[in-house]
Amino acid sequence: SARLKSTEGARVDNLHIYMRSCRGYASYWHTAKADLLAFIGNIGPPTWFVTLSANDLNWPDMLEELLRAKKKLSNEQIDFSKEAIDAMTFKEKSQLLHDFPVAAARHFDRRFKKLLQYLLTDHDVLGGKVVEYWWRTEFQLRGSPHVHMLLWIQDAPKFDENEGCQLIDRTISCSKTIHSPELNAIVDRVQSHKCSQTCFKKSNKCRFNYPLPVSEQTA
Numbered sequence: 001s002a003r004l005k006s007t008e009g010a011r012v013d014n015l016h017i018y019m020r021s022c023r024g025y026a027s028y029w030h031t032a033k034a035d036l037l038a039f040i041g042n043i044g045p046p047t048w049f050v051t052l053s054a055n056d057l058n059w060p061d062m063l064e065e066l067l068r069a070k071k072k073l074s075n076e077q078i079d080f081s082k083e084a085i086d087a088m089t090f091k092e093k094s095q096l097l098h099d100f101p102v103a104a105a106r107h108f109d110r111r112f113k114k115l116l117q118y119l120l121t122d123h124d125v126l127g128g129k130v131v132e133y134w135w136r137t138e139f140q141l142r143g144s145p146h147v148h149m150l151l152w153i154q155d156a157p158k159f160d161e162n163e164g165c166q167l168i169d170r171t172i173s174c175s176k177t178i179h180s181p182e183l184n185a186i187v188d189r190v191q192s193h194k195c196s197q198t199c200f201k202k203s204n205k206c207r208f209n210y211p212l213p214v215s216e217q218t219a
Contacts, residue, residue, distance in 0.1 A: 036134050039152070046150035048126060052115070053146040054108045055190055057093045060085045062107045066100045101143060108145045119151070127171040128153040165218040
């Protein structure tokens with residue numbers, strides 16, 4: 001284990017106390033884990049587990065800012081119009097994100113903080129007032145960030161009771177709305193499972209068991 005000597009010559013046995021404030025280090029997440037366990041011990045299991053992934057290749061405002069950053073560095077003549085951004089290939093977008101990872105990560109962080117603010121102030125979207133929350137940001141192998149998040153709702157019922165099932169039905173839907181074609185298109189694009197090579201690593205059957213059978217009620 002790591003050890004340090006103080007100016008008086010005494011040994012500092014635990015280096016964790018120096019590293020736990022440095023985000024990303026094992027000591028930091030050791031402290032974060034302790035905080036999470038304290039939440040669970042004091043206020044019970046979380047109500048919701050939420051995963052938020054970056055749709056960074058389809059955020060034209062972010063791509064525009066990255067193109068502006070590229071122009072500033074290279075002095076190239078770059079077209080920032082919506083038509084030009086829409087015409088970019090997957091490879092071009094991926095390379096742009098690869099070239100400006102810090103700007104892309106900051107953009108994602110600001111989007112997430114705005115969404116978090118919305119969740120904390122609108123007490124209907126998650127079925128009640130958020131009284132506590134905890135999250136962790138991770139990065140996929142290609143560098144795209146996503147957030148895993150736990151939220152505690154005030155006076156939330158237990159999910160093994162009928163009231164808990166009613167809360168789920170009021171808050172979560174597996175169906176597309178018929179009132180918003182724009183929302184339906186987003187659901188089709190980012191919230192519908194599409195099998196890929198990852199699904200068939202071990203057999204010719206989707207390892208996530210899609211398509212899932214239809215259930216008439218929440219149980």
